[in-house]
Amino acid sequence: MAIFTGGQAADTLIGGLGPDVFIFGRNLEPFASDPPTADTGVGPGNRDVILDFQDHADRIDLTHYLNPFAGPDGQPPAVFLGRHPFEATDALQVRYEFEHGNSIVQIVSPFGAPPSGTVPSGPTQEIELTGIHHLRPGDFILA
Numbered sequence: 408m409a410i411f412t413g414g415q416a417a418d419t420l421i422g423g424l425g426p427d428v429f430i431f432g433r434n435l436e437p438f439a440s441d442p443p444t445a446d447t448g449v450g451p452g453n454r455d456v457i458l459d460f461q462d463h464a465d466r467i468d469l470t471h472y473l474n475p476f477a478g479p480d481g482q483p484p485a486v487f488l489g490r491h492p493f494e495a496t497d498a499l500q501v502r503y504e505f506e507h508g509n510s511i512v513q514i515v516s517p518f519g520a521p522p523s524g525t526v527p528s529g530p531t532q533e534i535e536l537t538g539i540h541h542l543r544p545g546d547f548i549l550a
Contacts, residue, residue: 413446413455413534420457426464428548429457431534432471433516445472445516445532454511454533462540467512468548472499472532474517482517485549489542493527499549500527503542510536 409423412430420429433445447455457465474482483498493500493515500515513530540546 415446417448417453418446418455420455422457422459422461422465426461426466428466428468429460429534430468430471431455431532432469447532447534449530449533451535454535456535456537458537460510460536460538460540463543463545466546466548467534469499469501469514469516470548470550472514472516473550474499487544487547487549493530495526501547501549503540505539506535509538510540510542512536512542 408425409427410430411420411422411427413420422429431447447453457467460467469485473485483496485499485501486494486496488494488500488502490503493502493513497517499517502513504511504513512534514532514534515527516531
């Protein structure tokens with residue numbers, strides 16, 4: 408199993424032979440900025456791209472988007488929404504859409520999310536997967 412990390416700015420990632428783990432989050436690079444910044448943006452040209460994601464073999468690790476400063480009750484468990492819209496929750500949310508023949512993983516992380524009880528107007532981060540992928544919860548590491 409090979410492990411790949413998306414760095415700051417838009418990156419293109421190509422996995423190795425066999426199952427891969429692609430890690431995304433905030434400040435994963437040495438000497439990264441303060442305050443924490445996400446390593447992938449929103450929209451074409453701003454998001455990281457995985458060229459060879461393999462369904463039900465490769466995994467996308469989003470645990471570095473969880474809130475490390477969650478209050479005494481902790482952070483709610485991450486939510487995989489499939490293709491359903493974002494919800495009003497303080498949890499890390501993950502969904503996907505199709506755009507121009509590719510799959511777009513959309514993320515709302517606790518950092519930069521709207522105030523509690525508000526439905527986000529859009530994602531805070533995105534990852535593009537080349538081709539159409541019908542993603543499932545097992546394609547992600549969320550806890």
